[in-house]
Amino acid sequence: MIKANAYGHGVQRVVEALPDADGFAILEINAAIQLRNSGFTQPILLLEGVFSAAELTACAEFDLAIALHLPMHIEWLEQAQLSRPIAVFLKLNTGMNRLGFPAESAPAWAERLACCPNVxxxxVMTHFACADEPSKGIDRQWQRFLAATQSLALPTSSANSAAIFAYPQTHGTWVRPGLALYGSSPFSDQSAASLGLQTVMSLCSEVIATQTVAAGESVGYGASFIAPAPMKIGIVACGYADGYPRHAPTGTPxxxxxxxTRLLGRVSMDMLCIDLTPWPELDVGSPVELWxxxxxxxxxxxxxxTLSYELINVRDSCARASADATLNGEWHCV
Incomplete structure (x- = not known):
């Protein structure tokens, strides 16, 4: 999954780091075309399909697969004059209730597609709503998907990041790693490390000033943190303008x-405060990793x-980053 600019990491950078990937899935047709023009030959799937009949011409020209989730999409295919047939993913709604045909209609749509010369x-694909929540699970959706597809003898795709780990029976022909691909756990009760996932983004800065705060004095906007005793405070050159969450509370690691150590007080636009009390030797220039x-x-x-996705994806709008997020690299805020 390289949608949303590869979850904030940069599409071109990510695909170059994954030369052995079996395929890529993305939302924007222009980005998909750019990948083709850059020489990538793997299958590329447009996850939300096309937004007009005219886009089908480009899909054929650049060999792009498309998700189908509306009758209109199939009508466009049947009426199009294409340079070559294209691969399609028939999206079934098994309970997510977002995109897709009713699961029970799969055989009829599959038969219609089999008769279309442009295909x-x-x-056949679906998407799980609760694969990351063991108390809810996927049973109802999975059974609907199985019932809808068992007579079709077609390739399938259903497993997102959580299902890849938790429900191996759903792997099918194609799995779709998203958040996990970028080193984040899809489960609230399991760490990325416990799943064998590796960090691919670092947000780093340094201490640019220190303050000694007396007991009873406050730190930051709104005086939301009051020092219970004399404390040494470090001022870090990073804030919500740089993608750090403004709502992070005191105590955030x-x-x-x-x-x-821990965050103290409110996050400012371009600075935040941390507790240096236990380490009097730390001073200006000390390296800081926010994640x-x-x-x-x-x-x-x-x-x-919040979710890790919300943190990693904000780098696209960070004007103060001195270096982009890189695989096995750092995103420095200065």
């Missing part, structure tokens, strides 16, 4: 010079009451 191949190799992004996201 090179058909894969931060890594500084080999030590794990990355030493501090799992899932841990930061959990403390901030």
């Amino acid at each position: 090179a191949s058909v894969t 931060v890594w500084v010079a080999g030590q794990k 990355g190799e030493h501090l799992p992004i899932d841990e930061v996201a959990s403390a901030a009451g």
